[in-house]
Amino acid sequence: MNYYCLAKARVRSSHLQFYKCLPLRANRNAVHAAQWLKGAHDLKGLQYAVFGCGNSQWRTFQQFPKFVDERLDALGAERIANFGFGDADGDIEGDFAAYQAVFWVSLQSHFNLGADDKQSAPHPMFTPVPAQQAESVQVEYVDVPAAPLRPTAAHSAMTLVANRELLTPVAIPGLDAAAAKSTRHIEIALPAGSETKYREGDHFEVWPEQSPEDVAAVAAHVGADLDAVFSLKAQQGSSLVLTKLGQTEAAERVRLQDRDALKAFAAIYRRTLDAILAAPGVTLAEVLAATAATIPRRYSIASAFESHPTTVHLCVGVVSDGVCSRFLQRAEVGHVLYGAVKPCRDAFHLPDDATVPLIMVGAGTGLAPFLGFVAARRARGAAAGDAHLFYGCRHPMHDDLYQAELTAAVDEGILTGLHVAYSRDPGSKAKYVQHAIEQAAETVVPQLLEKGARLFVCGSARGMAKDVFKTLASMVAPHVPDQDGEQYLTGLQQAGWYVEDVWG
Ligand SMILES: Cc1cc2nc3c(=O)[nH]c(=O)nc-3n(C[C@H](O)[C@H](O)[C@H](O)COP(=O)(O)OP(=O)(O)OC[C@H]3O[C@@H](n4cnc5c(N)ncnc54)[C@H](O)[C@@H]3O)c2cc1C
Known part of the structure; x- marks a missing residue:
């Protein structure tokens, strides 16, 4: 079940719905689903359970799944298993396996199922394939088309x-x-x-x-001709390759919920490709059925x-x-x-008014958009407001990316300050980027509170954006007596003055 049904208001009250919720920003349908859920609907008769997926490094961790769970309840649907969640920063598969045990028991007692019914509940990995679903993708060889193939018209x-x-x-x-x-x-x-x-x-x-090596390995494994062109016809979805692999002894132990075996299994078959190459006698159709589209x-x-x-x-x-x-x-x-x-979100651009001060915060490749900001400021040439760049990397000799370009930008006055934190350099004054921000408190706080600075944060979400937010909140807190620091920053975010572009 994805958000499509919710987004399109295709919730059917005669059905049991199971929502495995990804974060709101991950899915456009989720935005529509949120709008729909905020409306007044009568969901009496709908039975549901929600399992939220996310990463505890995000500040919004589980906010949206909880919202779905609470709104369905408020709209009259019946929650038949408690809310559960998985954390991609830890062992999300383990979280889901543990949740399932509770889920099936809840289902069993809710629907008065016997023990046999419960035992026959399929494990999501190695699900048996009913005979009528055996060919989930049909491969039909066709003539080589005259026009070159391209992934989508938009690319x-x-x-x-x-x-x-x-x-x-x-x-x-x-x-x-x-x-x-x-x-x-x-x-x-x-x-x-x-x-x-x-x-x-x-x-x-x-x-x-x-990679050509991976493609060649799979083609050799399934006996496919790499020059052949074929069209695909989707049938009912199922995962045949994993089913075949599921006939091995290792899979049997996994099916029995042996956590050590699960870990060892995952270490060997890390990628779908590894599973494909380990599965005996698979066909091209089975490979295509088992792999997600690129x-x-x-x-x-x-x-x-x-x-x-x-x-x-x-x-x-x-x-x-x-x-x-x-x-x-x-x-x-x-x-x-x-x-x-x-296009990125509107607010993650230089403000139209070049005199507005900027505070840019990035770690690793999160530096990328700020190189664009620096280049745009240089090209626009007009008198510009202060611009401070805070950057976190490991070591000045190793990954201090674009050091020469950024130093030149400081010399030219395009950057007012370049503050770099080195996590693996014992001589560095700042270890992580939030420490560099803290050290520049006398500059950053007045820029934010009095001069209307725009603050941009970019990089892999692994803790950085959250730590920056917390650090800034504690820095501004003493200066905003009628609210706490986090509330103040949340207000800036809502106004589009504090914008994050984070991934991971
Ligand atoms: C809005 C946005 C902007 C981005 N900008 C940049 C950018 O400027 N520079 C940049 O390098 N990346 C950027 N990324 C990340 C980029 O889109 C890819 O996710 C990244 O390059 C990994 O893709 P991949 O196909 O190589 O790995 P995949 O094949 O997608 O992943 C392979 C495996 O590696 C894991 N994995 C994926 N990413 C990481 C990671 N960073 N660290 C550890 N494990 C990981 C996955 O969980 C998976 O198990 C951005 C992402 C978004 C959403």
């Missing part, structure tokens, strides 16, 4: 024109293996004559290509249209096993990829 073919490493490989005591990854500066030429425009702070969407990934644009009207620049952190970031890492200059400019 155009564009050429990669620059791709270089930004990290310096130095041995730093205490720096773990994850730090030895890669961060790429990428430039992509916009289609000639397309009149594609972008604003600083906008996103660029990239359609990833799977989706494009978003990246913050790190350039300004005024200075680079024919290209977009990206700053991409390579994720081990990541499909898109590894694609961008290996793509060579001249490679043609599919992409599109996607």
Whole structure:
């Protein structure tokens, strides 16, 4: 069940509804669903249970799933199992497995089911496939089309024109293996004559290509010809590959809810691809039925249209096993990829009034949009208000991205202050970006409280945005006696003066 039914008001009171809720911002249908739920509807007769998915690093953790749970209750629906939730910052699969045990028992007692009925309740992994659903995708080979295939009409073919490493490989005591990854500066030429425009702070969407090695391995495993073109016809959905894999002994133990076995199993079959290659005798149709369609990934644009009207620049952190970031890492200059400019939320742009002060906060590749901000301020050239950039990385010798460009921006007066926190440099005054903000309290607090500064936060959500918010709240609290610091900042957020663009 996703938000589609709720969004389209397709709630049927004669049915049991199970909502596995993702955060509100993850799904446009969820926004419609929220609007619909706020209305007056009679949901008597509807029975439901809600399991919320999220990450406790988000400040809005479980707000939306709880809202769904409470509104359904308020509208007269009957809650048949208590609200449950999973935390992606911990063991979300484990949370769901634990919730299921409670869920099935609640269902059993609610519907007066016997013990046999309960035992036959399927585990979501390795669900048995009813005979009539056996072919969930039909593969039909067709002639090679004359026009080149493209992922969607909204994404155009564009050429990669620059791709270089930004990290310096130095041995730093205490720096773990994850730090030895890669961060790429990428430039992509916009289609000639397309009149594609972008604003600083906008996103660029990239359609990833799977690695040729992975594609070759799967093709060899299922005996598919890589030059063949086929069309797909979806039948009823089910996961055949996992069912076949489910016939192994390891899967049997997983089915029995053996948590150690589950962990060991997940370590071996980390990706769907691993499961496919381990499953005996799978067909192409089964592989396609078991894999989710590829989706494009978003990246913050790190350039300004005024200075680079024919290209977009990206700053991409390579994720081990990541499909898109590894694609961008290996793509060579001249490679043609599919992409599109996607507008960011209105407030994540430079204010029209150039004299308004700016406070920009980023960690890691969260620096990207601020490179665009700096470039746009330079290009606009007008007398501009103060601009402070707070940036968090690991070590000055390793990942202090675009150090030369940003230092030059300070020298030119485009940036009033550049405050960098180094988490792995014992000599650094600030460890994380919120510490650098704290150290600049005498600048930041008056900018926020008296000078109407706009505050932008960008980066992977792993704690950073939440920590920045908490730090700022405690900094402003003594100066806003009639409300607490968090309330004050929430007011700024509602006014669009404190904007976050975070992911992860
Ligand atoms: C609005 C927005 C802006 C973004 N801007 C940028 C940007 O400017 N630069 C940038 O580098 N990324 C940015 N991202 C993240 C980017 O879209 C991808 O999520 C990221 O590149 C990983 O994609 P992938 O296909 O390589 O990994 P996937 O194939 O999607 O993921 C593979 C595995 O890695 C895990 N994983 C994914 N991301 C991370 C991570 N960061 N750390 C640890 N594990 C991870 C996943 O859980 C999964 O298990 C942005 C995301 C959003 C939503």
